[in-house]
Amino acid sequence: MRLSMLLRAIPVVSLLLATAVVSAQTEQTLTIKHAQGETQIQKQPQTVAVLGWSTLDTMAKLGIEAQGIPSSALVPPMLKQYADNRFVKVGTLFEPDYEALKNLNPDLIILGRRSAGQYNEVAKYGPTLDLTPNPSDMLGSVVRNTEILGQIFDRQSQAKELTEKLQSSAKELQVLSADKGTGLTLLTSGGKMSAFGIGTRFGMIHDVFGITPAITDLKVGRHGQAVSYEFLLEANPDWLFVMDRDAAIGRDGVAAQQMMNNELVKATTAGAKGQIVYLEPVSWYLLDNSGLGVMQENIDRLLKAFAK
Template sequence: MRKIVMNISLFSNGLRSVAVAAVLALAPAASAETLKIEHSSGVTDVEKNPKTVLVYDFGMLETLDMLGVAVAGVPGSAIPPALEKYKSDDFPKIGTLFEPDYEAVNAAEPDLIIVGGRSQSKYAELAKLAPTIDLTSDDKDLIGSVKKNAAILGLIFGKEVEIKAASDKLDGSIEKLRGVAKGAGSGLVLLTTGGKISAYGKGSRFGEIHDIFGVEPADPKLQVATHGQAVSYEYILETNPDWIFVVDRDAAIGQEGQPAAALLDNELVRQTKAWKNERVIYLDSAKLYLTSSGLKSEQDIVDQLTEALSKK
């Protein structure tokens, strides 16, 4: 059997070049092509166009859905509205983002398992059962890693052209957003959950709004923390941003709780420049919180911000 090793450069856009080594085994005509995939937790040999695919990351599920790739198993809870169809019994449930159902995984006899983000910690156990890749995005290079992971899926499923087109579109949209954000004023990102409010700044899980999209941070000194920095109404007024961007976690995960709009309808918040000028923007929380690792969600986030900031 003869093997040819190829370095395939998928595309480069100034953020990051994506290179994946593909190994093609030239034996009988029926032999499957095998790709050597580099990912966040190592290197895995993956069969080209795998038939039975299990997915433990909603951003990656969104990308596969966009590409028209069928999946054989998905998490059984917290499925976001944009992926509503996967709640159907037509799609076997394989546990949750945090805890796989290993019996269901074994029964599915998968050709490929995809983890990422919240399911990353289960990579080692799942990799014992079937070829597994970890497509966790990198908060320090979010857009670069989102495009890289999408490119990996494009390579595996023969959808490179579609991924490149979507990535190029996202690049152009980000440039447009940066132009709109310039001079738009300061912004403060708030997450609400369980009646509490947290703020997120540069370098945080929602830091792309400042770091990539160019919105001036209202509080440059905000500490970077996984769950943000707990803040009060007094803090919001003292910071007095031109824009407030709101992520409602309870709404994102389908959990009962006080809606963000009601929580922020407070005497002190109403005194901020953002409130007075009708610049409190309720972002698509499911996309920010659950699927921002997906190429389509990032495009939708950029489009929503561009539309909002264009009304400055």
């Protein structure tokens, strides 16, 4: 009789155990929405490969370390810890190394803007997220990506504190920039100049930081609009924000400061008033100013520039 009752109870116990296992598995997984869909991943993954410096910057601010990183001749100075050979190189910023990914066998792979086009192939090697920021909502993208990483790695409180500070600083900059006049963002490279406006990769000068654009109809594209010194004189911005691509990638070239040492530039309001701001090239160009740490630092730099 007793044996019969025990045997009848076994399916019930088995069901309860199975339910408990499924529940535990569910509690240990997350479904993350990202730029290319939804991906189910495990919480607090132990082996993480990242093909994007901006995500590594955000992770560093949250106290998280990746195991797989981009192979690059230049490691951004704010991420100098990744110059150590103990980290596995899993490809360039553009091209994943699939053999390296296979050997690393990551629990999570995170792509950025330059590697996002390889998403479908990369996803075969592990759960993959595309955290490419939206160029029309850079601040919102940085906040969301920080929150996602905080959720994955159980750093929600740190993410909340840091994103609240970032948003507060951005609002402070918007207020301060409201009466500073117009601005124009330039990228110098190989002795040439390109201008970037609203909705571009460097458009956050206007979209996020609130600086009135000197020109509203600039070409929207990855490489901006090629411009001349005569164009700068005609646009006559109150402020020039200049970044040096050659310096960002460690290539010899005509320095941005040298290019701005020009009579036509000096004739602009920005040149005449000494209102030329040289943006930190690595964080703006290599990281698109889209990491939590670099965005906060660059907002702080602009606050100081405008406070003078």
